[in-house]
Amino acid sequence: MTEWTDPDAFARALERADTKSKGNCFEDFTEGDRLEHDPGLRLARWANDAWMxxxxxxxxxxxxxxxADDRGFDEPPIHPDYxxxxxxxxxxxxxxxRGGYFLGRTDVRFPDGPVPPGTELRVESDVVTTAASSSRPEYGIVTWRTRGRDARTDDVVCSYERTNMIPRREPIATDGGATADDDAxxxxxxxxxxxxxxxxxxxxxxxxxxxADDxxxxxxxxxERGRTQDSVTVAALPLATLNTAKQHHNAEAMADAPSGDVVAYGDVTRSTALAHARSDERTWREVGFDDESFHDFVTPGDTVYAFTRVLEADxxxxxxxxxxxxxxxxxFTQREKPVYSGIRTAEIRKRQPTDDNR
Incomplete structure (x- = not known):
């Protein structure tokens, strides 16, 4: 009788067994479809505080x-980044x-009022567009419109549009997508x-x-501030948001990837850089974000810094x-190459006679 846990027998069993894949391929998405994402999660105070x-x-x-009371909140609310x-x-x-490149996110919006701790989140996504990738035949391009709702009231508490490359089941023939000016x-x-x-x-x-005018x-x-990425920011924070992408916690799967290691969740990188910026301003309320892009991977040991350009004030x-x-x-990281960029609209506190300057 076979002893399945005998090392040799088990190795042969693994060779013969199929792997049940997680996630969807490009062909599984159809424009107009709606996906309800279970289980959602409860926006707990401890998780919010850990993220912040x-x-x-x-x-x-x-x-x-x-x-919080000075800002008009009944209690400290959930932070928009979390x-x-x-x-x-x-x-x-x-x-x-299933993997694929995060191409961008835009039209990130939040409600005017605060979102209290304990809110139970229900999330849904609509497939906006699907398209072939002319440069990567093994991928397609999908754009989704996602809404996070308060499960009790059905109010939208967060919404955005994002675009990803998604692996195909079978590659398609393409023209390569290159032009003569690609390297210029x-x-x-x-x-x-x-x-x-x-x-x-x-x-x-x-x-x-x-x-600066004229x-x-x-x-x-x-x-000035920087934050070196460690096991908490790279693995623990994304897993606490139910982000199951292997890129953030499966070192074996990522060993042969271009990064050679697990990578930070883009929203951790983003939130860290925004925190550096916010530390030099008097933020009153986050309004929204547009044209967000992630340009390169961040791995454990990388230090995230931030650069800001002020566009307009009204x-x-x-x-x-x-x-x-x-x-x-x-x-950007210590390599001084961009890893994230985005346009942010925020309300910034005005100077009051009793406020100290900083």
Whole structure:
């Protein structure tokens, strides 16, 4: 009688056994289809605090009741970065667990009001478009519109559109997608002067933009803080959002990948860089994000830094104690190459007579 746990017998059994694959292939997605992502998850205080602490997001309104009350919240709410990561994490098993390149995300929006801890999240995605990839015949390109809803009220608490390459079951013939200019590079045309705001209030950004106006100048600067990626940020945080992609926790599967190792969840990289930026401003409320892209992988031991460019400022916020600022944020590592970029719209607190300058 065969002893299945005998090492030799078990090795032969593994050779003969088929592997039940997880996730969907490109051919499984049809434009107009809706996918309900189970199980969703409960937006717990401890998970929110863990995300904020590990990514250096230290806005006191999301930690302390007195600061929350000053912002008009009944209690410290769920941070938008964790809310977005949890919404996307719940979709991974159905949408992108089989792998493929994250091509971008846009139209990230949050509700005007706070999302309280304990909210039970229900997530759904609509297939917006499917297309062939002219450069990678083994992949197709899928765009989804995803909404995270409060399971009790059905209110949308987070929404966005994202696009991924998704593996095909069978490659297709393509023209290769290359052009004669693919390898051409232009000399970057950068402003002659970079200006830094004097502080982190709305008026400081307005003043810096006015100083740059009608000059060959940009309001652009680096942030001093960095965060080296470790086992908590690379594996623990994505798994806590139900992000089951092997890229973040299966070292054996990633050994032959271009990264040679597991890689950080893009939303951890993003949130860390945004935290660096927020530490140099008086953030009042996050409004939304557009044109988000992830340019390169981040592996354990890499240190994430941030660079900010201020695009515009308008006195049109939802609260008269703040103004609206649009930023372009770029995350980069010690290799000094971009790993994330995105356009952020946020309400920034105005300077009050009793506030100290910083």
């Amino acid at each position: 602490g590990q990514t250096l997001n230290h806005d006191p309104a999301y930690w302390r009741r007195d600061a 809310l977005l990561a949890a919404t996307l994490g719940a979709t991974v098993e159905d949408l992108s667990e 590079t232009d000399e970057p045309d950068l402003p002659s002067t970079f200006l830094t705001p004097d502080g982190g209030f709305f008026e400081d950004f307005v003043d810096a933009l006015e100083r 000059r060959d100048a940009a309001v652009a600067y680096r942030h 006195d049109d916020a939802s609260d008269d104690r703040a103004g609206t600022v649009r930023f372009e944020h770029v995350a």
